[in-house]
Amino acid sequence: MEAADIVEGVAVTVTDEKRSETGLASQWSRIRSRLRAEFGEAAYRSWLKPASFEVVDAETVRILAPTRFMRDWIETQYGERLKRLWSEENPEVRQLEIVHVGTEIEPAAAVPAVPRVETEKNGDDVGALLDPRFRFENFVVGKPNELAFAAARRVGEAQSVPFNPLFLYGGVGLGKTHLMHAIAWHIRKTNPERRVIYLSAEKFMYQFIRAMRYKDTMAFKEQFRSVDVLMIDDVQFFSGKDNTQEEFFHTFNALVDQNRQIVISADKSPNDLEGMEERMKSRLGWGLVADIHPTIYELRLGILQSKAERMAVDIPLKVMEFLAHKITSNVRELEGALNRLVAYANLVGRPITLDNTQEVLHDILRANDRRVTIEEIQKRVAEHYNIRLGEMHSARRSRAIARPRQVAMYLAKQLTARSLPEIGKKFGGRDHTTVMHAVRKIDELCALDSAFSEDVELLRRMLES
Numbered sequence: 001m002e003a004a005d006i007v008e009g010v011a012v013t014v015t016d017e018k019r020s021e022t023g024l025a026s027q028w029s030r031i032r033s034r035l036r037a038e039f040g041e042a043a044y045r046s047w048l049k050p051a052s053f054e055v056v057d058a059e060t061v062r063i064l065a066p067t068r069f070m071r072d073w074i075e076t077q078y079g080e081r082l083k084r085l086w087s088e089e090n091p092e093v094r095q096l097e098i099v100h101v102g103t104e105i106e107p108a109a110a111v112p113a114v115p116r117v118e119t120e121k122n123g124d125d126v127g128a129l130l131d132p133r134f135r136f137e138n139f140v141v142g143k144p145n146e147l148a149f150a151a152a153r154r155v156g157e158a159q160s161v162p163f164n165p166l167f168l169y170g171g172v173g174l175g176k177t178h179l180m181h182a183i184a185w186h187i188r189k190t191n192p193e194r195r196v197i198y199l200s201a202e203k204f205m206y207q208f209i210r211a212m213r214y215k216d217t218m219a220f221k222e223q224f225r226s227v228d229v230l231m232i233d234d235v236q237f238f239s240g241k242d243n244t245q246e247e248f249f250h251t252f253n254a255l256v257d258q259n260r261q262i263v264i265s266a267d268k269s270p271n272d273l274e275g276m277e278e279r280m281k282s283r284l285g286w287g288l289v290a291d292i293h294p295t296i297y298e299l300r301l302g303i304l305q306s307k308a309e310r311m312a313v314d315i316p317l318k319v320m321e322f323l324a325h326k327i328t329s330n331v332r333e334l335e336g337a338l339n340r341l342v343a344y345a346n347l348v349g350r351p352i353t354l355d356n357t358q359e360v361l362h363d364i365l366r367a368n369d370r371r372v373t374i375e376e377i378q379k380r381v382a383e384h385y386n387i388r389l390g391e392m393h394s395a396r397r398s399r400a401i402a403r404p405r406q407v408a409m410y411l412a413k414q415l416t417a418r419s420l421p422e423i424g425k426k427f428g429g430r431d432h433t434t435v436m437h438a439v440r441k442i443d444e445l446c447a448l449d450s451a452f453s454e455d456v457e458l459l460r461r462m463l464e465s
């Protein structure tokens with residue numbers, strides 16, 4: 001959300017703005033762009049774009065899908081996310097109905113926007129909603145996130161402030177928000193009298209600008225300065241937003257001085273946050289800086305197993321291993337793939353197999369196709385044929401050396417987007433015709449010799465996984 005968007009709405013009070021048709025329409029349009037960014041253009045165009053929305057009453061919003069199938073699909077695939085986004089955009093929306101146009105609307109079709117008992121706003125209306133799934137118990141710990149997890153637990157369980165701030169950073173979809181919510185849930189359960197506020201940096205800015213507009217910055221400051229634990233998510237958002245940064249800096253210092261706990265997340269380490277003032281960067285690095293590394297295979301498999309168990313669905317181990325190998329981008333995508341698979345299996349009433357997994361997830365799988373490098377190919381092939389890596393670049397022509405080299409060139413052509421001259425260059429500066437010849441030769445041999453062909457296929461699969 002741009003500052004300008006907010007400033008333009010000056011004329012109406014916030015509640016009115018939230019409820020008005022135009023307010024809701026722009027909320028819906030923001031939600032749609034978020035979903036588009038998260039699920040990709042293709043999914044957006046086939047499922048979300050055709051849907052419209054209408055307001056039922058102050059608390060209820062209805063999403064209209066053109067067909068029953070689309071309704072089901074939207075609900076299973078995007079329902080949770082839609083609910084969450086609506087409640088983030090507008091806490092007054094408590095019910096979300098997804099219907100197909102022309103359905104008789106029965107009360108049973110309504111899904112509560114947020115499980116009411118579980119999800120409460122944290123700290124008046126300053127904070128954001130907590131996701132009931134984001135708890136420590138649901139967080140799978142592995143090498144890449146063990147430090148961040150331990151630090152978050154420590155903050156959640158501590159009676160005093162163990163380090164200030166706790167700065168969590170890592171790429172998108174790796175569990176930063178999950179850990180922050182988990183801290184809040186834990187404190188709420190074990191120390192309900194402590195005041196915890198969790199909010200996004202975006203929301204912090206929004207509230208700050210609103211306070212300035214209504215000349216009410218005192219109350220704004222008070223809200224934050226009376227908390228025990230303040231958590232601000234995604235502070236990279238403050239980059240270049242000087243006024244907000246300044247205010248955040250003061251709030252931050254005031255809280256640290258009073259020995260209140262602060263938890264911050266960002267997509268980069270404090271030092272690497274561009275557009276952040278130096279004094280802010282150094283302040284942010286004062287406490288414990290814990291990074292969440294990209295996932296590794298074992299963690300991905302663990303997460304899939306834990307989620308499948310929670311959803312009580314039967315997914316063959318082979319399928320989970322396959323997904324853990326293939327979907328390497330982040331946990332959010334991994335979850336998305338699993339959800340889609342389960343929705344598919346439910347809809348068509350068939351068990352999940354490796355075959356239908358590949359079919360149902362082909363777009364996700366393609367996007368996650370690992371970019372294999374020529375160097376990796378050379379290394380793998382050299383190992384496989386038991387020759388020295390240096391032979392990939394050497395001028396030796398004995399068959400025991402030349403054949404593996406040709407296999408490597410062939411795989412480089414197949415698995416990378418490199419051109420023939422580029423490939424030639426990486427193999428000791430050979431000419432593109434040499435590469436072309438190698439590709440043809442290996443093709444020929446594969447056609448003639450099935451054992452050889454299997455061998456090459458095996459190498460390919462190892463490189464792709």
Ligand code: ADP
Pocket residue numbers: 133134138139140141145170171172173174175176177178179303331332335
């Ligand atoms: P970030 O804030 O870092 O972008 P999130 O915390 O929103 O990422 O995580 C994205 C999704 O992945 C969430 O649904 C979250 O529950 C899930 N997730 C991430 N890491 C883990 C983990 N280690 N165990 C279980 N779920 C995880």
Ligand code: MG
Pocket residue numbers: 176177178233234
């Ligand atoms: Mg997040």
